[in-house]
Structure formats: C-alpha cells, structure tokens
Amino acid sequence: MGKAKEYSGALLPPLRALYFLAALLLLVVLWEAAASLYQRPYLPHVWEIGERLWRELSAGELVGDLQLSLRRIALSLLISSLTGITFGLLAARSSYGSRLLRPIILATYPMPHITLIPILLWLLGVEGSKIAVISLITFYPIALSTMEWALRTPREYEQLIETMGGNAWHKTVYVVIPSILPGVLTGLRLAVSTAFAVVFVAESFVLTGGVGAFIEESWQRFDYAGVYAGMIALSAAGMISYAAIWLLEKRYREKIGY
Amino acid sequence: MRLELREIAFSFGDLKVFDHLNASFNGGNLNILIGPNGVGKSTLLKIIAGILKPSRGEVFLDGAPPARGEISYLPQDNELLPWFTVRENVELPLKIRGISSAEGRKRAEQAMELTGVLQLADRYPRRLSGGERKRAAIARALVAEAKVLLLDEPTANVDPAGKEDIWRLLKGVAKERITIAVTHDIAEALLVGDFIYVLSGRPARIAEVTEGGERAWERLRSIVELYYRR
Incomplete structure (x- = not known):
C-alpha cells in the first residue's frame, strides 16, 4: 500500500478521557441545577438517582435484569452480525446479489422496523420477538458497512492472490475478510449503540424481565429514580460496549493503516 | 528459459493499446521495459501476469502457456497485503x-x-x-x-540508497529466472538493465531492444526519440 492514511477516531482517545469525565460532570451539575430549580417529581435529585442505582445494583434486582438484557443484546448481535456480514458480502461481490439484494437492503433500511413487533410477537412468541426485532434493526448498519467496504476492496490485492495460483476461497480468506474487518467493526459499533436503545422498546412491550421491563415498571409506579437508574445502567453498559469495539477497530486500523 | 509474446492485441474500449505485439525475453538477464507514460507498460505486465486477457495472441513460457503460480507480479503499489x-x-x-x-x-x-x-x-x-x-x-x-518475475516501477517512491539495494538485488535474482522490470526512467534503465526494451507508438510495439552497458548509452538519443514518436 502507498502512504497509509492515519485513522483518526472520533471518540474517546485516551488523552481525551479527562474531557469525557468533565463532560459527564457538567451533565450531572446541569441536571442537579434543573432538579433544584424546578422541584418536580420527574426530575429527582442526582443523589436520589445515585442512591437508587447503588441500592438496585447491590440488591441484585437490576443486576439480574441487566444480565438478561445483555444476553438478549449479545444473541441479537450475533444473529445480525452473521446475517449482516453474509448479506453485505453477497450484495457487494456476487452479480446476482448486487442486482437483487442491494435494492432490497437499501429499500427496507428506512422502514420503521419497530412497528413489526406485534407481528413478530405473533410469529415468534415473546422471547423470540424481542431477539428478532433487535436483530432486524441492528442488521442494517452491519450489512451496509460490510457492503461498502467489500465494494472498496482493492482489486490489486485479489490479483496478487490470483498470480500466486489462489482460488476464490483464498481470495475470500486472505483478502476480502481482512479488508472488510474495519467496516464490520464500524457497523458493529453502530449496531451496539442501536441495540441498547432498541432493547428498551423490545423489553417494555411484553414485560418478561430485562432493564427495559424494569424501566417500564418503574414508570408505571411513578418511580422516577428507578426509571433513571435503569436508564443509567443501560447506557453505561452500552457505552462500555461501544468503547470496547471502538478500541478494537482503532487498533486494527492503526496496525494495517487501511 | 524464454518468455514469448506472440501477436498480442489489447484494447481499452476504442483505444488500441497493442496490435500484433511480439516480443521475447530470456532468463538470466535483468530485462527493463521502458516507454513514455501511458504507452502500456503496466498493461503489458498485467497481460503477461494473466491479470488482463488479450483479445488476441498468446503468452508462452518455454513453449507452453504459463501455469498459475509460475509468474510473480509486483504492482507499483499495494504489493504487500x-x-x-x-x-x-x-x-x-x-x-x-x-x-x-x-x-x-x-x-x-x-x-x-x-x-x-x-x-x-x-x-x-x-x-x-x-x-x-x-x-x-x-x-x-x-x-x-516463480519462473518469471514482473515488477512495475520497483524503485518508485524509493530513496537513492534504497534504489541501489533493489537493483543490486534484482541483478542477482534475475540470474535464475526471467525478470522484467518496468520503469519510466531512461537513465536508470540504461544503468542497470542487461537488455532494454523500448515500448513506443500507438498501438504500441517493442520499437527497440538494446543490450545494456556502454553501447546502450550510444543509443540514448534514438531511445529518447522513440519516446516522443507517436
């Protein structure tokens, strides 16, 4: 490869961790200012939310719900990754795939998939519908990113494998998969954030545990500190997952300069 | 060891790059292919490597079409994964x-x-x-x-000391195989090549083959003229 471009990530470089903490602190201060100023039940004080979060996490109820939500997200992401990578690759690299799959993926991408929950519930049952809707929504960022990157794979790398006597399998293993990996990781990173947002909707539709159900039940009891405790637990887990994938992606891209 | 190109024809759309191109390259030498920008040097290497298919004509390695893996091709960029x-x-x-x-x-x-x-x-x-x-x-x-080693601009983006290392290495490597290196630098070609092939014209043909060394420098003027002939 010629002169490699430096990949500059958009979020969380180590030196900016301090700014990140400062931003969080600012958010807390603003929240507390609003809570003190307006004195509304739906705007509890920061320490009330903190105390509630601590109690829920140590008592174990929220921990169990968080584990359940994480299991659902992990399973859904596994399904969306496998299908997203496969469909993205087929849409980019097979002539029938590009003619048939690409328009289907692009046409169904902006659809409000969340509205399919009642149908999925009927088709796949309670648990199945939750997994299906998260998988369906997170499928798109992975499939589209895989497709974009697979279309960009330099032809010269594949020609190199051809001149070494390699076949389609060798090209897939030694060129296509390593070349789309940064794109797959970008798609997965976006999918993870989406999954954490969607899991609430999926879990609050029929309440069978999970942080989404925890939040919904708290809403129904007008337990606002509980609502925010659940939201914080979910978003913290989402942020950690996002950062972990981002780091992996950054490392790989820095290593290969691609 | 001998690589032969027989009656090669190749076009990009309406542009006839080669028509009835014939050439042969012997093993044991460092063969340098030179020619003006856009004449088809890289295209010719890709045809030999089997990456581009000529519309007519054939490539023969010791009298038979080369098998996969017998030819090693190094593009100008992206030469390593x-x-x-x-x-x-x-x-x-x-x-x-x-x-x-x-x-x-x-x-x-x-x-x-x-x-x-x-x-x-x-x-x-x-x-x-x-x-x-x-x-x-x-x-x-x-x-x-590989029996054939094809290199597209092997010294592009390389500093002078690095250039010397590469040409010295290629001189040694070329003794045991058919080596063809493309460059657009006439002086570099005359300095290091055992045989210099000049690709010129449209459609392009091998307009001259000159043995390297002192005699090649005597041919410098005619080689430069070939560069600008269309």
Missing part, C-alpha cells in the same frame, strides 16, 4: 499451495535473509519504507519459486 506481517506475506504463496507451516517458515526465512528483510519479519507493511516493502515483495516472489 497490509493486514499481514512481512513474514505472513512472504509465506502466503506456500500457504496457498498447501505447503506445511514448518517448511514454509524455513523457506520464507531464507528468502527474507537473501533480500535483507529478515529483521523486519514481524512488522506490518505500513511500518516499512518503500524500498523495504519492495524487498519484502521480492522475497515473496522468491519463495513462490
């Missing part, structure tokens, strides 16, 4: 042929030793200079035991 280390890149042709990893490792190390990149074996290509990348790619061609 960026996601593999130097060692992994060099071992790749052997992996493709299903040669055991222990044997592959041994042969790769010998080749890297010869081309002076053994100490860089665990580096990724982006951490190499232009010259180091070329030498690593040459090591891969040696491991593949």
Whole structure:
C-alpha cells in the first residue's frame, strides 16, 4: 500500500478521557441545577438517582435484569452480525446479489422496523420477538458497512492472490475478510449503540424481565429514580460496549493503516 | 528459459493499446521495459501476469502457456497485503499451495535473509519504507519459486540508497529466472538493465531492444526519440 492514511477516531482517545469525565460532570451539575430549580417529581435529585442505582445494583434486582438484557443484546448481535456480514458480502461481490439484494437492503433500511413487533410477537412468541426485532434493526448498519467496504476492496490485492495460483476461497480468506474487518467493526459499533436503545422498546412491550421491563415498571409506579437508574445502567453498559469495539477497530486500523 | 509474446492485441474500449505485439525475453538477464507514460507498460505486465486477457495472441513460457503460480507480479503499489506481517506475506504463496507451516517458515526465512528483510519479519507493511516493502515483495516472489518475475516501477517512491539495494538485488535474482522490470526512467534503465526494451507508438510495439552497458548509452538519443514518436 502507498502512504497509509492515519485513522483518526472520533471518540474517546485516551488523552481525551479527562474531557469525557468533565463532560459527564457538567451533565450531572446541569441536571442537579434543573432538579433544584424546578422541584418536580420527574426530575429527582442526582443523589436520589445515585442512591437508587447503588441500592438496585447491590440488591441484585437490576443486576439480574441487566444480565438478561445483555444476553438478549449479545444473541441479537450475533444473529445480525452473521446475517449482516453474509448479506453485505453477497450484495457487494456476487452479480446476482448486487442486482437483487442491494435494492432490497437499501429499500427496507428506512422502514420503521419497530412497528413489526406485534407481528413478530405473533410469529415468534415473546422471547423470540424481542431477539428478532433487535436483530432486524441492528442488521442494517452491519450489512451496509460490510457492503461498502467489500465494494472498496482493492482489486490489486485479489490479483496478487490470483498470480500466486489462489482460488476464490483464498481470495475470500486472505483478502476480502481482512479488508472488510474495519467496516464490520464500524457497523458493529453502530449496531451496539442501536441495540441498547432498541432493547428498551423490545423489553417494555411484553414485560418478561430485562432493564427495559424494569424501566417500564418503574414508570408505571411513578418511580422516577428507578426509571433513571435503569436508564443509567443501560447506557453505561452500552457505552462500555461501544468503547470496547471502538478500541478494537482503532487498533486494527492503526496496525494495517487501511 | 524464454518468455514469448506472440501477436498480442489489447484494447481499452476504442483505444488500441497493442496490435500484433511480439516480443521475447530470456532468463538470466535483468530485462527493463521502458516507454513514455501511458504507452502500456503496466498493461503489458498485467497481460503477461494473466491479470488482463488479450483479445488476441498468446503468452508462452518455454513453449507452453504459463501455469498459475509460475509468474510473480509486483504492482507499483499495494504489493504487500497490509493486514499481514512481512513474514505472513512472504509465506502466503506456500500457504496457498498447501505447503506445511514448518517448511514454509524455513523457506520464507531464507528468502527474507537473501533480500535483507529478515529483521523486519514481524512488522506490518505500513511500518516499512518503500524500498523495504519492495524487498519484502521480492522475497515473496522468491519463495513462490516463480519462473518469471514482473515488477512495475520497483524503485518508485524509493530513496537513492534504497534504489541501489533493489537493483543490486534484482541483478542477482534475475540470474535464475526471467525478470522484467518496468520503469519510466531512461537513465536508470540504461544503468542497470542487461537488455532494454523500448515500448513506443500507438498501438504500441517493442520499437527497440538494446543490450545494456556502454553501447546502450550510444543509443540514448534514438531511445529518447522513440519516446516522443507517436
């Protein structure tokens, strides 16, 4: 490869961790200012939310719900990754795939998939519908990113494998998969954030545990500190997952300069 | 060892790049292919490598069409896969042929030793200079035991010391195979080439073949004229 471009990530470089903490602190201060100023039940004080979060996490109820939500997200992401990578690759690299799959993926991408929950519930049952809707929504960022990157794979790398006597399998293993990996990781990173947002909707539709159900039940009891405790637990887990994938992606891209 | 191009024709759309192109290259020499920009030097290498298919004509290696893996081609850029280390890149042709990893490792190390990149074996290509990348790619061609080595601008983006290293290495490597290197630098070609092939005209043909050394410099003026003839 010629002169490699430096990949500059958009979020969380180590030196900016301090700014990140400062931003969080600012958010807390603003929240507390609003809570003190307006004195509304739906705007509890920061320490009330903190105390509630601590109690829920140590008592174990929220921990169990968080584990359940994480299991659902992990399973859904596994399904969306496998299908997203496969469909993205087929849409980019097979002539029938590009003619048939690409328009289907692009046409169904902006659809409000969340509205399919009642149908999925009927088709796949309670648990199945939750997994299906998260998988369906997170499928798109992975499939589209895989497709974009697979279309960009330099032809010269594949020609190199051809001149070494390699076949389609060798090209897939030694060129296509390593070349789309940064794109797959970008798609997965976006999918993870989406999954954490969607899991609430999926879990609050029929309440069978999970942080989404925890939040919904708290809403129904007008337990606002509980609502925010659940939201914080979910978003913290989402942020950690996002950062972990981002780091992996950054490392790989820095290593290969691609 | 002899590589022959017989009656090669090739077009990009309406543009006839080659028509009735004939040439032969012998093993044991460093053959340099020169010609003005856009004449078709890289295209000709790609045709020999089997990457581009000519609309007519054939390439023969010792009287028969070359088999896959017999020709090693080094593009100007992207000569190494960026996601593999130097060692992994060099071992790749052997992996493709299903040669055991222990044997592959041994042969790769010998080749890297010869081309002076053994100490860089665990580096990724982006951490190499232009010259180091070329030498690593040459090591891969040696491991593949290709009968023909094709190099597109092997000294582009390489500093002067690196250029000398590469040409010295190629002089040695060329003794045991058919080597064709493309360059647009006439002086460099005359300085290092055993035989200089001048590609000129539209459709392009091999307009002159000159033996390297002192005599080549006497032909400099006519070579320069060929550059600008259309």
